[in-house]
Amino acid sequence: MSAASKVYDCVIIGSGPAGLSAGIYLARALRSVLIIEAGRGGRTTWNSLNENYFGFPKGIRAAELARRGRQQAARFGVEFCTSTLVENIAQVAAPAPGDERAPFAIDLRPLDGKAAKSLRARALIFATGVTDVLPPFPHAERYVGKSFFWCLHCDGWLVRGKRLGVVGNGDDAAAMALQLLDFTPQVSLLCLEKECRVSPEKQTELQAHGIGIFMERIIAARGRAGRFTALQLEDGRELPIDYLFSALGETPNSQLAARLGVGLDAKGFIQVNVEQETNLPGVFAAGDVTSLPGQQVVNAVHQGAMAAINATCFLRPAAQKTAE
Secondary structure (H helix, E strand, O other), X not given: OOOOOOEEEEEEEOOOHHHHHHHHHHHHOOOOEEEEOOOOOOHHHOOOEEOOOOOOOOOEEHHHHHHHHHHHHHHOOOEEEOOEEEEEEEEOOOOOOOOOOOOEEEEEXXXXXXXXXXXXXXXXXXXXXXXXXXXXXXXXXXXXXXXXXXXXXXXXXXXXXXXXXXXXXXXHHHHHHHHHHHOOOOXXXXXXXOOOOOOHHHHHHHHHOOOEXXXXXXXXXXXXXXXXXXXXXXXXXXXXXXXXXXXXXEEEOOHHHHHHOOOEOOOOOEOOXXXXXXXXXXXXXXXXXXXXXXXXXXXXXXXXXXXXXXXXXXXXXXXXXXXX
16 A cells, blocks of 8 residues: 555445435544545436435435535535445454554545555445346336336335336235235236246235236336336237336345455345444444345435444544443
């Protein structure tokens, strides 16, 4: 590592609601903070309209909320590193509260071809989010946030009385289809493959509620300006729909944390306690990448704040700590 490598109190990896919330809290505690964003997109880059986040009577786009969060964080002195990949994080000294040695070494590779660089951090927060699984038909991303959703708690209200499709194969997908009956009686389940993995019990429930099960692949979507009108199935049929929900799941972006030795659960989410601490001292995580339930913006903002508060406590010298 170069002697000129900059040292930060905390480096936050991820610039969604969790990372930005953490940055704001840390900077207001007079900590030096760097937020690293790869610039490859995430849930805040979709065209989603968040209508259930407190304080926005007309709703707010995910991208606009992130833009405001960046502006707020910058006001308090948070630095940003954009269009950059974190190639490696190594622990070069055992971290301890108040340790000035900045035990975490971070190697960065800019995506614009500029020279690689490294920096040091006394604490880390992973807020790297998840990568959503898109259904395998062309241009599915065009519909995300307009007529294609993942979360019925977020977007069920929008689809009242409309024609819905649910993509997924298994009891979780069947459960989502049944739950969407709260909003409309017109629901279909698209399993996307010839083998149906929905249990016989759930199949009976679907049939009892008039939910059709389609085993054919979707080969194309019909629509305009991000709004579905129909799905073209492999057998030549067209299924008219207004909205589509996905039960295909997501992949946590936890690979970098895992290489550092951060503990993951069976699904690859970062394991944290209620204080957002991982198994490694000085390493915290927040937002959708964590094992805590509820992938909501409000939860991500809360977890980011808690990670920052506890990272601030970790960074204090022993004389400032309260007795436990």
